[in-house]
């Protein structure tokens with residue numbers, strides 16, 4: 183304890199004589215010494231909190247009108263839609279099991295599939311509505327409007343918001359993927375974000391008008407020159423020079439999507455390397471920006487519907503989440519979805535003149551090497567089993583998948599045994615109570631409740 187008090191005194195040398203007298207007076211009372219010790223700990227925590235710059239990390243996905251050419255599933259067909267729905271649920275369950283936030287950005291074809299195959303306009307339990315209600319999750323529109331010709335998509339952003347609303351999603355506020363400047367090459371682009379500064383009508387549903395609150399993911403034709411950046415600002419103009427310039431009088435706010443390809447979970451991504459990049463990035467933000475009151479790092483991990491059906495995709499996502507857990511625990515990474523992070527920004531920067539813009543290429547280094555400081559922590563997490571929901575009523579799921587699972591009641595009697603590799607087991611046959619599970623990865627307790 184003496185060491186702690188001395189450390190505290192060294193931190194505030196100007197208080198030394200008074201503090202030494204105070205400490206002497208306190209020595210007679212153990213309780214007060216204990217309180218003083220706790221106060222020191224609190225001081226240290228507050229000091230480090232004030233200096234740290236967390237990375238606000240969120241998961242986002244797009245689906246595209248041409249998804250079928252990648253995985254062969256036509257969302258309009260009941261069986262194909264049901265298959266895709268199961269893949270999406272697996273990704274969602276994996277994120278939920280780790281408390282990770284998710285912004286699901288949808289194109290018309292999947293929304294129409296949900297409306298048709300789940301009767302989403304009537305159902306209160308369709309996939310899209312369910313996603314929008316999960317903690318930390320939100321559903322937003324992502325659009326490639328093409329009114330006429332081959333592969334026509336007669337739904338613009340306002341139309342998508344209307345379709346999402348029909349599924350039961352509260353008014354979406356994020357324009358997920360937009361054209362950030364006046365491109366003429368390789369093709370002239372007919373509309374950019376400036377067209378959405380005032381509410382616009384739908385193309386198919388002209389009675390609807392919508393304007394986004396946030397712009398997200400500045401894109402370009404064929405992704406030749408995307409605007410990948412951190413921060414929050416109001417772009418001045420749809421030009422090379424004007425987009426990254428903050429003008430508080432503008433209507434629309436750009437919300438940073440962070441670095442590009444390095445933070446995508448492709449079907450071919452090495453989960454370890456992606457997790458290490460995320461952790462190294464957070465370390466690098468701490469190293470170069472801690473103490474900077476303006477610095478604001480909002481980084482997405484991008485996923486695409488077209489990769490969801492790839493073998494082991496959700497398991498890979500689960501591995502990434504387990505690997506980065508030490509950085510959630512130490513506060514270097516904060517799980518926070520787009521709208522929640524936007525609220526944090528407003529609290530930290532109430533003055534509308536404040537902004538932060540940092541283009542990815544001008545920013546921090548991204549390395550795929552295993553972070554040295556956390557080798558033991560990473561090892562620990564690699565072998566940790568996550569069980570959810572717990573308490574459970576219908577099924578219980580394991581991350582990673584378990585082999586040779588046994589469930590025992592409180593008397594040690596075997597009530598269930600599963601020998602093959604399993605993610606989720608049906609427990610509807612079990613009477614409510616406490617059970618113990620054993621698997622080759624570890625043991626634990628589950629509660630069955632109904």
Ligand SMILES: [Zn+2]
Pocket residue numbers: 244245246324325326359
């Ligand atoms: Zn797209």
